[in-house]
Amino acid sequence: MKIVHVITTMDPDKGGPQAVVMRLAAAQADLGHSVHVVSQVDSNVAARMVALGRFIPGFEQIRWHLLPPPGRVEAILCRRARPLMAHVFADADQLHLHGVWEPILASAASIARRIGLPYCVCPAGMLDTWSLAQKPWKKKLALALGCRKMLDNAAFIHALNRDEVELMQPVGLHAPAEIIPNGVFVEEFEQLPPPDPFLDLIARPPGRRYVLFLSRLHYKKGLDLLAHAFRQVAEECPDVDLVVAGPDGGAEDDFRTLVRRFGLEKRVLMVGPLYGETKLQALVAAACFCLPSRQEGFSIAITEALACGTPVVITHACHFPEVAAAGAGAVVTLEPADIAGGMIGILRNRGMAETMGRNGRRLVFENYTWPRIARLTTGLYEAYSQADPHAAA
Numbered sequence: 001m002k003i004v005h006v007i008t009t010m011d012p013d014k015g016g017p018q019a020v021v022m023r024l025a026a027a028q029a030d031l032g033h034s035v036h037v038v039s040q041v042d043s044n045v046a047a048r049m050v051a052l053g054r055f056i057p058g059f060e061q062i063r064w065h066l067l068p069p070p071g072r073v074e075a076i077l078c079r080r081a082r083p084l085m086a087h088v089f090a091d092a093d094q095l096h097l098h099g100v101w102e103p104i105l106a107s108a109a110s111i112a113r114r115i116g117l118p119y120c121v122c123p124a125g126m127l128d129t130w131s132l133a134q135k136p137w138k139k140k141l142a143l144a145l146g147c148r149k150m151l152d153n154a155a156f157i158h159a160l161n162r163d164e165v166e167l168m169q170p171v172g173l174h175a176p177a178e179i180i181p182n183g184v185f186v187e188e189f190e191q192l193p194p195p196d197p198f199l200d201l202i203a204r205p206p207g208r209r210y211v212l213f214l215s216r217l218h219y220k221k222g223l224d225l226l227a228h229a230f231r232q233v234a235e236e237c238p239d240v241d242l243v244v245a246g247p248d249g250g251a252e253d254d255f256r257t258l259v260r261r262f263g264l265e266k267r268v269l270m271v272g273p274l275y276g277e278t279k280l281q282a283l284v285a286a287a288c289f290c291l292p293s294r295q296e297g298f299s300i301a302i303t304e305a306l307a308c309g310t311p312v313v314i315t316h317a318c319h320f321p322e323v324a325a326a327g328a329g330a331v332v333t334l335e336p337a338d339i340a341g342g343m344i345g346i347l348r349n350r351g352m353a354e355t356m357g358r359n360g361r362r363l364v365f366e367n368y369t370w371p372r373i374a375r376l377t378t379g380l381y382e383a384y385s386q387a388d389p390h391a392a393a
Contacts (some may be wrong), residue, residue, distance in 0.1 A: 001234035002034040004088055006108045007098040009069070010039045010049050012062035013247040015216050015371035016300045017098050017124045020182055022049070023056055027071060027185070027374035030058030034301035036088055038065045040081070042106070049231050050209060052275055057185050070104075078107040086111050094381040096158070100126045100151070101142050117328045118385045121151055121175075122158035126290035127291065128167035130220075130317070151175060158377075160298035163319040178380050182298040189307040189361075193277055195285030201278070202269055209239045211343055212310075214274065215293075218249030222292035227258035228336035229292065229343065234267050237347045245282060267342030283308040287353065288346045292319050292332075292339045303368055306360030311353045313342035321393065322367070328360035 007021050021037060029035040041049065041345045042287035046066060053059035065088050067081055073228040074080055081104050090096060095112045097105045100123050112119045125131060132139055151157065152174040159165045159177045169179065180362030204210065211233065215221045223244075232244045242264075244255070252270075259268045274282050283289065289305035290313045296302075305312050314320060324331040 001094065001381065002092045003028055003094045003378075003381070004034070004036045004038065004097065005094045005096045005098060006038045006105060008040060008102040009045070009102055010037075010041050010066075011045045012048060012052060012076070013216075015124070015249075016182070016297070017185050019300050020122075020124075021098055022053060022059065022214055023060075023183075023185065023370050024374060024377065025062045026053075026056045027370035028058075029061035030371065030379060031374055031378065033378065034063070035061070036063045036065060036092070038067075038081075038085055038108070039089060040067045040069050042069050046277075053277055055188060071123035076103050077140060078104050082107055082111065086115075089115060089117055092117055094385065097121045097150070097154075099124065100147055101139065103146070106146035106150045108113075109153065110146075112152055118155040118311075118381070120156050120158050120178075120380070121154045122160075122180075123151075123164075123168070123297075124160065125164060125295060125378075126194070127151075127171050127173075128164060128295065130167075130295040131314075132171070141194050142257075142284045146258035156380065164297060180373060180377055180380070181368055182303055183370045183373045184301055184303055184307045184364055185370050186365055189280075189304075189364075192284050192308060195281050198278060198281035199283050202268070202271060204241060208239055208241055209237075209287040209347070210243045210285075211290050212245065212282055212305075213290055214244050214245045214279070214282065214305075215291055215299070216246050216249035217244070217252045217255065219251050220294045220337075221246075221249075221251070222294055222295060222334065223251045223255040223341060224258060225292045225334060225336050226290060227255055227264075229339035230268070231262045231264065232337070233343050233347070234264060236344055239286065240267075242268045242272060243286070244268065245271045245274045245279075245283065255345065279304075280308060282286045283310050286310050287328075288313060288343055290339065290343055291318060292334065294334065296320075307364045309357035309361050311346045311360065312355035313339060313346065315339070320353075322363060323360070325360050326363040328356050328363050369370055 010018050025035045035116050154175040157177040159174050165177045289310045323329045332338040332342045
């Protein structure tokens with residue numbers, strides 16, 4: 001089967017969908033499929049992508065079709081992208097679109113409909129009620145100008161969890177939804193790296209522990225909530241610091257302001273984005289991982305923390321209730337006091353934290369692995385292709 005994925009950018013600083021495409025495509029290629037990815041990146045991003053791909057099984061089998069980053073006109077009209085996509089799609093069996101709002105995705109869907117190529121769309125949480133409430137007029141306009149047609153004519157919508165299916169209901173999409181989660185490659189996490197190199201890098205005094213936040217520094221990730229919560233943690237757990245890792249997504253300055261206001265400058269360390277082995281070292285060394293998001297699709301960071309055996313504190317808005325059910329961490333409300341309570345409970349009970357860590361690894365390795373997910377996606381491609389009267393013969 002020839003499978004084509006389209007995503008606007010593969011920049012790892014842009015969040016989870018980029019990491020998902022790299023791994024899902026690699027896992028599908030490892031099953032013997034011909035897997036292609038169309039995206040828009042500059043040479044620096046392409047080099048970083050290849051460097052990170054060295055750790056992903058099957059990555060070298062992906063066939064890449066990379067366009068330069070678009071200017072304003074190209075971003076809207078896709079004059080260079082359309083001929084390339086038409087060429088790549090010509091003999092494909094399935095198209096998988098990642099995202100909603102970018103014109104290149106609507107253009108890809110238009111080409112697919114014209115040639116009878118079945119496609120699915122992964123909104124990655126972009127169509128839930130919280131996301132649609134952000135800049136709503138722009139999203140209503142985008143839906144009217146082609147995004148709704150793209151969505152309604154999809155063979156199916158790739159939802160990341162049950163909650164996302166429910167939260168998309170107000171949009172009134174015609175296409176059915178299928179749940180396909182994110183995951184990990186067991187090979188990346190079976191032999192965990194020693195934490196010492198990262199501990200040396202951050203140079204914390206001996207005997208100190210830390211809570212790790214690892215994600216884009218964006219308002220939806222709840223950094224402001226984390227600052228308020230950690231204020232309480234710092235008072236009750238004097239040996240615990242907070243390490244914040246990730247590229248700035250617009251919330252860094254406000255977070256730093258709160259840290260200064262609360263007098264936590266010596267207890268909070270900002271380390272920028274972490275990738276590859278260094279990221280795993282940071283996860284392994286953490287006493288607890290915390291992601292107090294206001295909205296998530298299916299967080300790669302949470303899944304990787306669990307795979308590293310690190311207990312997690314997440315919010316209900318992360319849509320990962322299996323964490324609590326498996327005893328792998330705490331699932332809390334968006335109230336800072338609840339977030340703090342989740343962290344303090346783990347930090348004060350090391351035996352419970354170790355048990356949570358074991359439960360988290362088991363949860364991920366038994367349910368959320370990329371080979372399993374790749375088989376699920378290809379099975380759905382085949383089922384919907386056979387059922388779709390518009391599919392190519």
